[in-house]
Amino acid sequence: MKTKATAFPYTIWMVIFIVVPLLLVAYFAFTAQVPVEGGLAGETRTVFTIDNISQVGKFAPVLTRSITLAAIATVICLIICYPIAYIISRGGGVYQRTLLMLVMLPMWMNFLLRTYAWMTLLEKNGLINRFFGLFGLGPFEMINTGGAVVLGMVYNYMPFMILPLYSIMTKIEVTTIEAARDLGADGLHVFLRVILPLSIPGVKTGITMVFVPAVSTFIISRMLGGGGYLLIGDLIDLQFLGNAYNPNLGAAISIVLMVLILLCMSIFNQFGDEEEMEGTLL
Amino acid sequence: MRKRWLSIALAALICLSFPAMAWAEEEDGGELELYTDEAYYTRFAGQGISINVYNWGEYISDGSDDTLNVNRAFQDLTGIRVYYSTYATNEELYSKLRSGNANYDVIIPSDYMIGRMINESMLLPLDKDNIPNLQYMDETFLNPIYDPGDVYSVPYTWGYVGVIYNKTLIYDEEELGSWDILWNEKYLGNILMFSNSRDAFAIAQSRNGYSLNTTDPDELRDCLEDLKAQKSLVQAYVMDEIFDKMLGGEAALAPYYAGDALTMMDDNEDLGFFIPEEGTNIFADAMCIPKGSREKEAAEMYINFMLEPEVGAANIEYIGYGTPNAEAKELLDEEITGNPVAYPSEEELANTEAFAALPQNTSLLLDELWTELLSNDEQYNRILVPMIMLAAILLSIGINVQRHLRKNKRNYFS
Numbered sequence: 001m002k003t004k005a006t007a008f009p010y011t012i013w014m015v016i017f018i019v020v021p022l023l024l025v026a027y028f029a030f031t032a033q034v035p036v037e038g039g040l041a042g043e044t045r046t047v048f049t050i051d052n053i054s055q056v057g058k059f060a061p062v063l064t065r066s067i068t069l070a071a072i073a074t075v076i077c078l079i080i081c082y083p084i085a086y087i088i089s090r091g092g093g094v095y096q097r098t099l100l101m102l103v104m105l106p107m108w109m110n111f112l113l114r115t116y117a118w119m120t121l122l123e124k125n126g127l128i129n130r131f132f133g134l135f136g137l138g139p140f141e142m143i144n145t146g147g148a149v150v151l152g153m154v155y156n157y158m159p160f161m162i163l164p165l166y167s168i169m170t171k172i173e174v175t176t177i178e179a180a181r182d183l184g185a186d187g188l189h190v191f192l193r194v195i196l197p198l199s200i201p202g203v204k205t206g207i208t209m210v211f212v213p214a215v216s217t218f219i220i221s222r223m224l225g226g227g228g229y230l231l232i233g234d235l236i237d238l239q240f241l242g243n244a245y246n247p248n249l250g251a252a253i254s255i256v257l258m259v260l261i262l263l264c265m266s267i268f269n270q271f272g273d274e275e276e277m278e279g280t281l282l
Numbered sequence: 283m284r285k286r287w288l289s290i291a292l293a294a295l296i297c298l299s300f301p302a303m304a305w306a307e308e309e310d311g312g313e314l315e316l317y318t319d320e321a322y323y324t325r326f327a328g329q330g331i332s333i334n335v336y337n338w339g340e341y342i343s344d345g346s347d348d349t350l351n352v353n354r355a356f357q358d359l360t361g362i363r364v365y366y367s368t369y370a371t372n373e374e375l376y377s378k379l380r381s382g383n384a385n386y387d388v389i390i391p392s393d394y395m396i397g398r399m400i401n402e403s404m405l406l407p408l409d410k411d412n413i414p415n416l417q418y419m420d421e422t423f424l425n426p427i428y429d430p431g432d433v434y435s436v437p438y439t440w441g442y443v444g445v446i447y448n449k450t451l452i453y454d455e456e457e458l459g460s461w462d463i464l465w466n467e468k469y470l471g472n473i474l475m476f477s478n479s480r481d482a483f484a485i486a487q488s489r490n491g492y493s494l495n496t497t498d499p500d501e502l503r504d505c506l507e508d509l510k511a512q513k514s515l516v517q518a519y520v521m522d523e524i525f526d527k528m529l530g531g532e533a534a535l536a537p538y539y540a541g542d543a544l545t546m547m548d549d550n551e552d553l554g555f556f557i558p559e560e561g562t563n564i565f566a567d568a569m570c571i572p573k574g575s576r577e578k579e580a581a582e583m584y585i586n587f588m589l590e591p592e593v594g595a596a597n598i599e600y601i602g603y604g605t606p607n608a609e610a611k612e613l614l615d616e617e618i619t620g621n622p623v624a625y626p627s628e629e630e631l632a633n634t635e636a637f638a639a640l641p642q643n644t645s646l647l648l649d650e651l652w653t654e655l656l657s658n659d660e661q662y663n664r665i666l667v668p669m670i671m672l673a674a675i676l677l678s679i680g681i682n683v684q685r686h687l688r689k690n691k692r693n694y695f696s
Contacts, residue, residue: 226518244645
């Protein structure tokens with residue numbers, strides 16, 4: 001294959017910051033530190049083992065829960081964001097720019113801060129419950145539930161769904177829709193036969209960009225789920241900053257998660273794959 | 283330590299009060315009453331020596347709000363330059379030292395971490411002749427379980443775990459005073475717990491009368507069963523979020539560190555605090571010199587300076603935890619030293635136990651049990667995940683290859 005000389009720095013960059021770390025993760029996942037027999041205290045040697053990967057089996061329910069919650073969040077995100085992206089893409093000039101800005105604006109704030117804010121909103125004595133209290137309703141149990149975790153994911157990853165949808169929808173010409181209408185299609189048919197098929201690449205990118213970070217998120221469940229909804233990201237965090245310091249198991253969980261995401265994405269990419277799509281990630 | 287939440291608030295405060303701070307900095311230095319003679323401190327002056335100090339965030343009196351700027355005072359007195367940096371958790375400190383690239387002269391880890399560092403020979407023994415101010419230490423804090431004989435460490439602060447409660451949400455004052463209240467079904471959904479395996483298990487261990495440093499897997503299993511039984515009553519497992527939740531009246535009961543409980547009680551009058559009769563964990567942070575230190579004598583001088591009663595008192599006033607320095611305690615406000623939460627009587631603390639370093643096996647088991655508690659699973663098959671992994675990889679490759687073939691075929695026909 002012929003690569004241009006200008007691509008060289010990027011190749012170096014990718015090797016150092018993507019390939020090497022990946023190999024390191026794999027190395028950690030398949031090795032373990034065992035004490036040297038008859039050696040000094042604290043002296044260890046490295047052995048190759050598949051034990052770390054086996055141990056991930058203990059966390060199967062956590063894995064399933066992470067994938068389920070992330071999938072639910074992705075679907076909700078899609079349902080909410082699709083109309084929004086369409087409306088933005090149909091608007092023009094200042095109107096469009098303002099809406100886009102409103103989507104982007106929360107992302108300028110720190111992720112932790114935004115999640116912390118949701119905590120104060122959802123609490124038993126939080127703002128939402130106090131508002132309902134004015135009408136004699138509630139208090140509703142909102143925080144420390146699976147729903148709160150999904151809400152946190154939907155809220156935090158929404159822009160990642162809107163932006164790819166928006167960028168693909170702006171490419172749909174008004175003339176195309178007008179042509180469909182001229183040929184006798186009603187609103188529903190225009191949507192099903194024209195807009196939806198043309199926006200599929202955006203949908204796919206959006207789903208990938210929401211699902212992947214959602215499945216490995218690690219602080220949302222602790223703050224909004226009350227620690228009772230341990231997700232796979234929290235589990236990895238625990239291996240590095242917990243009390244045992246077990247980077248090998250942490251790396252093994254990461255590898256398993258990566259493979260599962262790869263699978264989910266491959267299966268998913270099967271759908272609507274009739275033509276070469278622009279904007280798909282995998 | 284354990285004050286991330288507070289440190290954020292303080293950082294904001296410090297930024298706001300910047301002009302005031304600049305003015306305060308001119309004030310300090312030179313007026314300290316020293317207990318060790320000046321010749322001791324000035325012997326390195328003018329030699330261009332510097333030391334690296336690595337401490338918890340917001341864990342030293344730094345000159346804000348008219349307090350003493352300890353590092354600057356040390357620099358002015360001795361002519362030794364202090365490079366000061368901070369960390370947020372013991373584990374962060376540990377992994378930084380382990381990676382081997384760091385070079386520090388003074389560090390201030392917690393008890394169990396000191397024990398672990400001693401076991402892994404990461405610390406240097408201290409030369410006590412070089413730290414004359416050791417004589418002012420309170421005897422009760424010397425010779426701790428994590429460092430027998432005080433070979434490697436000098437205590438800096440101490441604290442203990444108790445239960446903070448909201449008076450308006452307690453049904454019966456009689457029930458206070460024992461860990462059992464955290465297992466009382468009346469408080470369903472009104473209890474917060476530590477989201478940290480060691481502290482959470484310590485509660486179950488104290489309640490069952492086990493040692494906090496037990497390595498017996500059966501005892502740990504027992505504790506796990508207790509914690510599982512408690513799980514349905516627990517509203518959330520939290521750390522720093524506790525400030526928000528207790529101040530907002532979200533929960534009735536929560537075990538936490540006494541120093542932080544004091545901070546919360548200052549802000550909400552409905553909060554109270556008790557020390558469980560079954561006993562609890564007493565913890566300490568202590569100053570050590572890690573291996574790789576280049577200026578050990580200067581580092582010892584820094585430790586000695588931190589033990590100067592006036593310096594110690596200034597630090598404690600700033601941090602809010604207890605001081606192990608008897609002379610420094612004398613200098614503190616009556617209001618602080620007379621507070622039973624900050625300085626409980628000896629009888630109340632009679633039952634306490636400190637954390638020691640656990641063997642790696644026990645640490646791993648503890649994390650494993652902790653994960654089991656939070657994810658509620660017991661059985662698993664050892665070959666399940668490797669098999670699923672293999673199947674998943676093959677399937678992904680298969681799907682992609684098939685897609686590729688199909689595409690090629692299509693291109694061929696078109």
